[in-house]
Amino acid sequence: MILLFGGTTEGKRVANYLNTAQLDYIYSTKTTIEFEGHPNAQYRYGAFTEDDLATFIDEKTVKLILDASHPFASQLHQTIAEVAFKRSIPVIRFERVYFEKVIHPKIHYVSSFEAAIEKLYQLECYHLLALTGVQSIVPLKPYWFEKQVTFRILPRESSIQQALQTGLAEKNILTEMPGQGTTQEIQLIQNLRVDCILTKNSGESGFLSSKIEAAIQTQTNLIIVERPTVPESFQIVYTEQELAEQLKTLYL
CATH class of the missing domain: 3.40.50.1380 (Methylglyoxal synthase-like domain)
Known part of the structure; x- marks a missing residue:
């Protein structure tokens, strides 16, 4: 089982990819959002403590975590990193595209x-x-x-x-x-x-x-x-193609 953390942007992009690939996953958000059901998908919402997340992973037999949450969700990133390390679960970070800094007096x-x-x-x-x-x-x-x-x-x-x-x-x-x-x-x-x-x-x-x-x-x-950095243990991808390659290596 894949555990996907997201919101309304990158998370839904990843969910759409997983739907197309017919991979089973659980979509987790901090607050409730509109989420279209799919035969391969489950949905839940609510913040996790480290203990809660560890218990959830054990109960759902999670083998991979996809982090497509907001770049400023620092507490979530750290919680995922800590629990993933203890459970020896790989984490793939689906990152946003960022441009170079604009240099201007304002x-x-x-x-x-x-x-x-x-x-x-x-x-x-x-x-x-x-x-x-x-x-x-x-x-x-x-x-x-x-x-x-x-x-x-x-x-x-x-x-x-x-x-x-x-x-x-x-x-x-x-x-x-x-x-x-x-x-x-x-x-x-x-x-x-x-x-x-x-x-x-x-x-x-x-x-x-x-x-x-x-x-x-x-x-x-x-x-x-500026956005906070994500844990070094995360495998960062920017596109669905890169995600597919990492899934083949870490999950499939």
Whole structure:
């Protein structure tokens, strides 16, 4: 049995491949999503502790883990690595495509949210537009507690409730789907009159190029939090063809 960790992007790409290859797998997500059933697939949701994951692997006789989760799901990556090592199970990481850094006076790269806060103070931002998702609200609380920040989050009831539970005011929450291109981002920058943008380096799946282009066109400071590294034990692939080759070596 294959255990696939994913969400709504790379995870579904891998699931589609496994469906086509007629390989049995379990699709696991942190929160519930819409998942089309398939004769070879099972679905579950909910976060795992190391002990929970180890027990699940034993019960389901998991022989391979596919990690196609979000690049910033650091805790999940580490949990998978620890349990996989103890159970001697190989892990294949289906990674996003990333482009080289864009060098521009308005584009700033930082290593963490803590470093992002330091950079925001250095830039003396008046109004920040945070495109880093609902999970980033708590790490950024030291900044938005005293500065003007608008967070764009997905228009899901669960995301809205999670945002409000942090103490963030409803007026500072914008619910909108991303991915409409550079024009969408430019309009948002102009409508909100922001002078700084914060985003994560989530690759092209995270529409990073549109955000960069919008920042450059509007001469708005854009701070990009670099993605964390994945455990060295993971076998990294970027395409379905590379995945197929690794499956032949490690599983089939």
